[in-house]
Amino acid sequence: MTTPEKGKGLAGVAGEPFAVELRGVTKRFGDVVAVDSLDLTVDENRFFALLGPSGCGKTTTLRMIGGFDEPTEGTIRLHGEDVTGRKPYARPVNTVFQSYALFPHLSIFENVAFGLRRQKVGDADVKRRVGETLELVQLTGMERRRPGQLSGGQQQRIALARALINHPKVLLLDEPLGALDLKLRKEMQIELKRIQNEVGITFIHVTHDQEEAMTMADSIAVMNAGHIERLGTPHEIYEDPQSSFVASFLGSSNLVEAAVVDLARGELAIGTRRVHVIPERVPAGAAQVKIGVRPEKLGVHSPGETTAVNTLMGTIADVSFIGVSTQYLVDTELGTSMAAVQQNTGGRRFSPGEQITLAWAPEHTFVVR
Amino acid sequence: MTTVAPAMRRRGRLAEGVRRHMITFYAVLALAYLMLPVAIVILFSFNDKNGKFNFVWSGFTLKYWKQAFEVPGLLEAFLRSLRIAVFSSFVATILGTLIALALIRYRYRGRAATNIFIFLPMATPEVVMGSSLLALFLTFKIQTGLTTIVIAHILFIISFVVVTVKARLAGFDRHLEEAAMDLYADEWTTFRKVTLPMIMPGVFAAFLLGFALSFDDFIITNFNSGQVVTFPLYIWGAARVGVPPQVNVFATGLFVIAVGLMGLSIWAQRRRS
Numbered sequence: 101m102t103t104p105e106k107g108k109g110l111a112g113v114a115g116e117p118f119a120v121e122l123r124g125v126t127k128r129f130g131d132v133v134a135v136d137s138l139d140l141t142v143d144e145n146r147f148f149a150l151l152g153p154s155g156c157g158k159t160t161t162l163r164m165i166g167g168f169d170e171p172t173e174g175t176i177r178l179h180g181e182d183v184t185g186r187k188p189y190a191r192p193v194n195t196v197f198q199s200y201a202l203f204p205h206l207s208i209f210e211n212v213a214f215g216l217r218r219q220k221v222g223d224a225d226v227k228r229r230v231g232e233t234l235e236l237v238q239l240t241g242m243e244r245r246r247p248g249q250l251s252g253g254q255q256q257r258i259a260l261a262r263a264l265i266n267h268p269k270v271l272l273l274d275e276p277l278g279a280l281d282l283k284l285r286k287e288m289q290i291e292l293k294r295i296q297n298e299v300g301i302t303f304i305h306v307t308h309d310q311e312e313a314m315t316m317a318d319s320i321a322v323m324n325a326g327h328i329e330r331l332g333t334p335h336e337i338y339e340d341p342q343s344s345f346v347a348s349f350l351g352s353s354n355l356v357e358a359a360v361v362d363l364a365r366g367e368l369a370i371g372t373r374r375v376h377v378i379p380e381r382v383p384a385g386a387a388q389v390k391i392g393v394r395p396e397k398l399g400v401h402s403p404g405e406t407t408a409v410n411t412l413m414g415t416i417a418d419v420s421f422i423g424v425s426t427q428y429l430v431d432t433e434l435g436t437s438m439a440a441v442q443q444n445t446g447g448r449r450f451s452p453g454e455q456i457t458l459a460w461a462p463e464h465t466f467v468v469r
Numbered sequence: 470m471t472t473v474a475p476a477m478r479r480r481g482r483l484a485e486g487v488r489r490h491m492i493t494f495y496a497v498l499a500l501a502y503l504m505l506p507v508a509i510v511i512l513f514s515f516n517d518k519n520g521k522f523n524f525v526w527s528g529f530t531l532k533y534w535k536q537a538f539e540v541p542g543l544l545e546a547f548l549r550s551l552r553i554a555v556f557s558s559f560v561a562t563i564l565g566t567l568i569a570l571a572l573i574r575y576r577y578r579g580r581a582a583t584n585i586f587i588f589l590p591m592a593t594p595e596v597v598m599g600s601s602l603l604a605l606f607l608t609f610k611i612q613t614g615l616t617t618i619v620i621a622h623i624l625f626i627i628s629f630v631v632v633t634v635k636a637r638l639a640g641f642d643r644h645l646e647e648a649a650m651d652l653y654a655d656e657w658t659t660f661r662k663v664t665l666p667m668i669m670p671g672v673f674a675a676f677l678l679g680f681a682l683s684f685d686d687f688i689i690t691n692f693n694s695g696q697v698v699t700f701p702l703y704i705w706g707a708a709r710v711g712v713p714p715q716v717n718v719f720a721t722g723l724f725v726i727a728v729g730l731m732g733l734s735i736w737a738q739r740r741r742s
Contacts (some may be wrong), residue, residue, distance in 0.1 A: 123566075164646075167650075167651075168647050168650075168651075187650065187655070188647065188650040188651045189650050189651070189652075189653045189654060189655055194651055194652065195647075195648070195651045197644045197647070197648055198644075199642060199644050201642060201645050201647065201648035202542060202648075203645060203648070203663060203667075204648075204667070205666045205667060214649070214652045214654075214662075215652035215653055218653035218654050218658065219653055220657035262648075262652065263651075263652075266652065266653070369582060
């Protein structure tokens with residue numbers, strides 16, 4: 101194990117150094133700032149997702165951890181050890197590339213064994229470990245084939261095996277499922293999660309697919325324009341996105357302008373209505389904010405038939421029935437329209453033109469600036 | 470009316486047939502155009518010639534194949550050209566491959582200029598290049614001979630190597646090298662284990678091209694050869710007094726080897742993919 105005092109890294113849970121620690125990391129390409137003074141720590145044994153739209157700096161961040169790009173400023177530590185400026189081959193991390201980057205001129209066996217060969221592992225050990233790793237990714241028996249003879253999904257697993265066989269301290273995955281079709285992607289999401297549980301290595305997964313990140317990751321960092329907008333568990337981020345960017349990037353939401361009336365009690369005004377939110381969610385010192393409610397959190401009721409804390413009157417503008425749920429588009433009393441989704445569990449269904457009341461709970465309301 | 474119609478229909482069918490087989494027809498014609506001279510060379514290596522010149526067919530013989538090595542100076546010239554070609558294209562392939570790597574991989578001052586200078590030897594007429602090289606050697610008082618031939622050959626082969634290898638590198642996935650580095654291969658190991666094997670077909674093709682260019686170069690060699698006689702120079706000299714059929718024998722042998730090598734290269738590439 102590395103000695104924390106040597107790299108002087110900050111300690112994570114229980115005194116152990118963080119698996120990955122970025123301090124003030126900035127990357128400029130000419131005039132373009134790809135990553136802007138980023139601070140990020142990832143605990144041991146985490147499935148960590150870097151989520152964001154293309155060009156947000158997530159891949160650059162990953163490449164700097166891997167050593168393929170050097171930060172313009174800042175330091176990168178792996179398990180407390182400062183690796184800034186080190187070449188990729190001198191870092192205890194391995195990478196699964198988006199294009200897989202399997203060596204087309206080598207057999208599957210030699211592809212998977214590549215890292216071990218470079219570390220001068222003996223033939224018998226190489227053979228045993230390649231066998232074990234291929235078993236882990238469920239591709240036993242493919243040893244003698246060439247990458248070109250495998251399907252996309254199989255190549256993906258080989259790319260994973262080739263990285264995992266080296267028992268890296270951190271595994272970096274750059275949109276590893278991007279090239280797969282939807283069905284295979286779903287399968288691989290579960291598969292990746294299983295493998296991460298089994299090997300207990302920190303995974304850092306870059307993706308632009310919010311559903312993928314939510315399905316797999318323990319923690320997610322949502323990135324935008326070179327910095328982290330929000331960091332937390334999938335649940336925390338979804339329920340309390342804290343910024344309109346995160347709110348709209350993860351799922352859909354109804355955002356409404358609101359004025360802060362009573363900060364301590366979490367009371368806000370939208371138009372002439374008073375609504376209540378969890379007080380801690382209101383940013384200190386803000387007078388004008390936006391409140392947001394997810395469509396599935398909005399209840400649709402006949403007027404007067406609800407005792408919910410927060411309500412709005414409206415008229416049904418559009419109804420679409422999609423089997424498991426019904427989606428309503430509602431013209432509210434504020435002059436804006438809101439989307440509401442109701443599970444089809446036997447409740448009353450409404451038709452366009454009907455007067456209704458939208459109702460929701462304070463804990464289902466988030467506040468963004 | 471009634472008599473004209475069937476004739477027209479027949480002519481229509483004929484035109485249709487010609488149209489349908491046009492591509493095949495042209496292909497055969499083009500191939501014949503390319504292969505006919507080669508076929509003649511091979512055929513006349515078996516000609517039992519009358520008199521000095523080997524231009525008129527006068528009967529089949531294996532005589533010249535049996536006496537292939539008995540013409541004074543021919544074998545020596547042939548082997549000399551072979552050695553020059555192997556050495557020049559080997560050196561040019563190494564240098565050209567490195568230049569191609571630099572041109573594709575790095576953005577540096579003088580990169581555009583390098584591109585132009587690489588292109589120049591291909592665009593310059595051989596007579597101009599041969600004579601200017603001779604002028605250069607004379608200015609620097611370098612004795613023309615084997616060394617100057619090799620220098621000249623390396624010079625013009627490099628351009629073709631760079632162009633060939635560059636084409637191969639253009640489609641190269643940089644992530645492959647990053648993956649190798651990620652898997653504990655340092656720069657040199659990455660080059661040896663990944664980059665070079667991947668571009669090898671291009672490098673090999675460049676070597677073959679260089680070999681062919683060097684082996685049959687006449688104009689530039691003629692300016693810079695001094696007293697040294699290469700195979701093309703030998704044939705040129707011999708042609709004035711009557712080319713011995715052994716030249717055809719050597720040419721046939723070379724053709725067979727070249728076709729064999731090409732076949733081998735294609736087979737290797739097919740197996741790879």
